[in-house]
Amino acid sequence: MQAHIISLLVEDHPGVLTRMSGMFTMRGINITSLTVSPCEKKGLSRMTVAIDGSESELEKVRKQLSNLIEVVKIVDLKEDKAVIRDLCLMKVHVKDSNARSEVMQLAEAYRAKIANATLDSIIVELTEEPKTIDRFVDLMKHFGVKQLFRTGVTAIGMDTGGGLER
Amino acid sequence: MTRGKLKGAEIVVEELKNEGVEVAFGIPGGVLLDLYDVLYKDEAIRHILMRHEQCAAHAADGYARVSGRPGVCIATSGPGATNLVTGLANANMDSSPVVALTGQVPTAAIGSNAFQEASTFTITMPITKHNFLVTRTEDLPKVIHNAFYIANTGRKGVVLVDLPKDVLATKVDVDLHPKETFTGYKPKIKPNPVQIKKTVEVLANAERPLILAGGGVISANATEELRHLAEFLGAPVVTTLMGKGAIPENHPFSLGMAGMHGRIYANRAIGECDALLAVGTRFSDRLTGWQLDQFAPEATLIHVDIDAAEINKNLQVDIPLVGDAKLALQDIIKWLEKKKTTSPGSVWVQRIREMHSACEECIGDVRREGASISDMLIKEINGILDDDVIVTTEVGQCQMFAAHYYITKKPRTFISSGGLGAMGFGFPAAIGAKVAAPDRKVVDIAGDGSFLMTCHDLATCVENDIQVVVCIFDNRYLGMVRQWQELFFDKKYSHTGLGITPDFVKLAEAFGCYGERVEKPEDLKDALHNAFESGKPAVIDMIVGKEDKVLPMIPPGGGITRMIGAERCKPI
Numbered sequence: 001m002q003a004h005i006i007s008l009l010v011e012d013h014p015g016v017l018t019r020m021s022g023m024f025t026m027r028g029i030n031i032t033s034l035t036v037s038p039c040e041k042k043g044l045s046r047m048t049v050a051i052d053g054s055e056s057e058l059e060k061v062r063k064q065l066s067n068l069i070e071v072v073k074i075v076d077l078k079e080d081k082a083v084i085r086d087l088c089l090m091k092v093h094v095k096d097s098n099a100r101s102e103v104m105q106l107a108e109a110y111r112a113k114i115a116n117a118t119l120d121s122i123i124v125e126l127t128e129e130p131k132t133i134d135r136f137v138d139l140m141k142h143f144g145v146k147q148l149f150r151t152g153v154t155a156i157g158m159d160t161g162g163g164l165e166r
Numbered sequence: 167m168t169r170g171k172l173k174g175a176e177i178v179v180e181e182l183k184n185e186g187v188e189v190a191f192g193i194p195g196g197v198l199l200d201l202y203d204v205l206y207k208d209e210a211i212r213h214i215l216m217r218h219e220q221c222a223a224h225a226a227d228g229y230a231r232v233s234g235r236p237g238v239c240i241a242t243s244g245p246g247a248t249n250l251v252t253g254l255a256n257a258n259m260d261s262s263p264v265v266a267l268t269g270q271v272p273t274a275a276i277g278s279n280a281f282q283e284a285s286t287f288t289i290t291m292p293i294t295k296h297n298f299l300v301t302r303t304e305d306l307p308k309v310i311h312n313a314f315y316i317a318n319t320g321r322k323g324v325v326l327v328d329l330p331k332d333v334l335a336t337k338v339d340v341d342l343h344p345k346e347t348f349t350g351y352k353p354k355i356k357p358n359p360v361q362i363k364k365t366v367e368v369l370a371n372a373e374r375p376l377i378l379a380g381g382g383v384i385s386a387n388a389t390e391e392l393r394h395l396a397e398f399l400g401a402p403v404v405t406t407l408m409g410k411g412a413i414p415e416n417h418p419f420s421l422g423m424a425g426m427h428g429r430i431y432a433n434r435a436i437g438e439c440d441a442l443l444a445v446g447t448r449f450s451d452r453l454t455g456w457q458l459d460q461f462a463p464e465a466t467l468i469h470v471d472i473d474a475a476e477i478n479k480n481l482q483v484d485i486p487l488v489g490d491a492k493l494a495l496q497d498i499i500k501w502l503e504k505k506k507t508t509s510p511g512s513v514w515v516q517r518i519r520e521m522h523s524a525c526e527e528c529i530g531d532v533r534r535e536g537a538s539i540s541d542m543l544i545k546e547i548n549g550i551l552d553d554d555v556i557v558t559t560e561v562g563q564c565q566m567f568a569a570h571y572y573i574t575k576k577p578r579t580f581i582s583s584g585g586l587g588a589m590g591f592g593f594p595a596a597i598g599a600k601v602a603a604p605d606r607k608v609v610d611i612a613g614d615g616s617f618l619m620t621c622h623d624l625a626t627c628v629e630n631d632i633q634v635v636v637c638i639f640d641n642r643y644l645g646m647v648r649q650w651q652e653l654f655f656d657k658k659y660s661h662t663g664l665g666i667t668p669d670f671v672k673l674a675e676a677f678g679c680y681g682e683r684v685e686k687p688e689d690l691k692d693a694l695h696n697a698f699e700s701g702k703p704a705v706i707d708m709i710v711g712k713e714d715k716v717l718p719m720i721p722p723g724g725g726i727t728r729m730i731g732a733e734r735c736k737p738i
Contacts, residue, residue: 011350015299019291026292056478063475069296069316072350 003032004058005077005084005155008047009039011070020047020071023064029053033086033152044072048154077155084155086130089115090137092122093144103143110136121146174303174334175200177342178267181310183210184343187238189601190267191216191225195242196282197269197331214601214630219246221594221623223253226264228598231581232556234387236263236317237598243269244282247328248289252588254324255293259585260408261385263322265313266290270330273301286328295323303336308344320353321473322385354474357489357497364485365443366501368466372441374514375401376465378424381408381584382446382472388492389413389577392445395499398508402518404432406447407569410580415573418522425453426720427566430735431521433720436462437727443498445470446491449480450585460725470494524736529571532687536734538714540639542687544571544611547637550691555607556581556599560592560616563645564638566716568611590619596634597627607698610636615644615664624677627703635697635704637690638670641712649715653730654722674705683707 010016017036024031032050039046051061058076065074077084094100103122107114112126126136130153137148172180178201182190189212194202205213216222219241226237237257241250247268257264271280287299296316298309313325369375377399383392389412396403396419403413404424413420424432436442442465447453449469454461458481467483469476470491477486487494528534532545544567551557557572558581559565565582574580581599583591596610610617617638627634639645648662674681680700682693690708697704717731724730 011348014301015287015291018288022291060475060479063477067473067475069348069351 001052002054004051004053005079005082005153006049006051006058006061006065007075007077007155007157008049008065008071009044009073010047011072012038012043012045013070016045016070017047019068020049020065023068024049024051024061027060027064029057029061035152035154037154048152050153075157077157081159082155082157084129084153085127086133086153087127087151088125088133088137089149090124090126090140091146092124092140093146094120094122095144099143103140106136106139112136171337171339173200173204173337174306174329175204177303177306177340178310178329178334179204179208179211180342181307182238185310185314186235187211189214189229190238190240191222191229191598192240192267193219193222193242193246194240195246195269197243197271198240198334200331200334201240201267201269201329213240214597214626216594217622217625218620219249220253220590221597221620221626223250223257223264223266224588224591224594224620225598225601226266227253227257227260227262228558228581228595229602230257230262230264230598231595232578232599233602234578236265236314238265238267240267241269242282243271243286244284246282247286248284251289251293252586252590253594254290254326256583256586256588256591258293258295258324260583261322261381262324263317264324265317266324266326268326268328269334270299270328272332273330274332276330286326290326293324294326295321297326297328299328300330300333303333303338304340306333307340307342308346311344312347315347316351320351320355353472354488355472355490355493357470357487357494359497361485361487362494362497362501365468365487365498366505368441368468368485369399369443369498369502370506372439372466373512374439375399375441375443376435376439376462377401377403378405378436378442378444378447379403379409379412380406380445380447382470382491383409383412384446384577386446386472386491387577388445388495391492391495391499393417395495395502398499398502400508400512400515401443402435402521404428404435406450406453406584407582408584409447410569410582411574411577414575416526416575418519421518421521422525423569424726426455427570427716427718428453429525429570430718430729430732431525431738433726433729435518435521439465441466441468443468443470444483445495446472448476451480454481455720455726456723457725460727520738524738528736529573534734538711539687540567540641540710540714540716541571543639543684543690543708543710544568546687546690547609547611548573550694551607551609553579555579555609556596556603558582558592558596558599558608558610560610560612561587561589562613562616562647563641563649563714563716564611564613564616565592566646567639570716572611589616591616593617593620593634593636594623596636597623597632600632600634608634610634612636612638613645614638614640614642614670618668621673624674624679624703624705628678633701633703635694635706637694637706637708639710640670640707641710641714642666643712645714646716648713652713652715670705670707678702680704681707683709685709
């Protein structure tokens, strides 16, 4: 089992998300994260899908995806050749001023932003690689994580690929 | 081309005509009134009113398989559309080009649980190649054009177009007959020359080459190429269920259908070959058996398929060749002829001929020792039906009797539910077949259980003068499941007995059809003659042994060369 990130350009049609996710369900593959957003070209959307699976499963997924009529392009993004980001919003409990300053120091070390603060909690915002966020979240658990929101990964290839040009 | 303001329903019909549609199988409904109003006025499209939407879909499927052109079915919103589902799933599994048009509640009412509302778009997504929910009348020309384009290109399949009532009723100014398609849809047709060369290399050096033909060979109209290659290469041809008819089964190089209920020598050839050229097949579990290591263990596997997603899906192969079967076979022949001279005298060819004649002798010997009544009947049918007759089958024992024993001689004359195994398929598919080929005889090889699932469409046959003949293997059991209960579940016939009703002859007569009962296999010939002579749709109720079994077979968990019940085959 291995984490894979697939970047897709799809037609911006109603139902395309259902069709995509339905394909994964149908083939018995679990999506670990999925993001959908507009892209550089009108009428198309970009989807970033993270899945866990073997190389051969990934190959099957790629082929099944390319059979979907509304999928325009598929890129399998390798970890070392892509900029991969996840955004995390987290409400951390701070029981006293000590805790508050510790949370703020750690946030600074991770280059996380303080998005809001109240007397007993701080909302921190961090955009990073998923693994870094995992580590930061683990640290914050020490203080008490009241709520955690993550957008799921989005990724862009470092080479010229990944866009419409290829 | 502009035609001034047109109603959505008129646009749909104009586009259907532009796609060459001559016939549609359907049932109207509230949200389709506008569409049916146009069909009433415009006689270019023959509409056949079915008695159940499942039959409309199967009929469109049968029509497509026989004609090679997309079949069209129409159903209303809600229950009409949900009734279509089995038929569409069936056609899609077997890569049969079908375009389904469904009515939908008005766009403003979608999602409100309106009367006869069902989310047809989401329900049918996993069982179609593609589907559309049209929300603007202006989109209709492009959608209908693409529906046909997608259904009938690449790996063929089902496309459904969901049409809300207001989309059909609204009048717009629109250009008809657009050409634009989807940027992401480019079926790969031309095979890669590098892969062709690798294939030719393997085939030219093989001592025991074998060709496995699937439905893709028929779908691509590549049967002539296949036969030529087999003869040139000295390679026997085995087929899948869907590939039946890819080579005339009386050809000395034909070993018939392989697989779970295949012929023993077809399966043995798979076990013995040293190169296997599989064309237009997806290596379904009904072909390979359950022990994949016993499937062609000594062979270099070459897989030709138009759908790249089928490569290495069910079976790991050595040489993948993605592309159209006809083009691939043409290329292979072209290069092979430069490389190799024909070798019809080899030991392997000798063995093929022996295997072929052993099967032929077995099948020709109607009253062979150990033959059941079912065996005898299907063997009798071989002597009665001429080469042009189109045979459809229901699903179960009757289907496997037909697949095993019926000698198919031409492509598109053996129509069966392969992937989905949908009981009730054969009879409505026969209706579609007869409509596609009105000058030819059409026979449905049926079981009593299967036929009862869709027999109400006898009314459609009578009202539209569609003469199909249904031959029922009547054992008053859900025979295939009963067979498994007998062999593997201690003869505990749990809910497979069908009792004594109905009287199929009276049932036929009640619908205004011809009915006759056959108690002895030798009486079948006269009964079939009477049925065709009656000029009416007909039902022949063939009483068979209640516990007749389809053998040989690969038992559950078994591999392709280990069949049970093979002692009845002629040893060589």
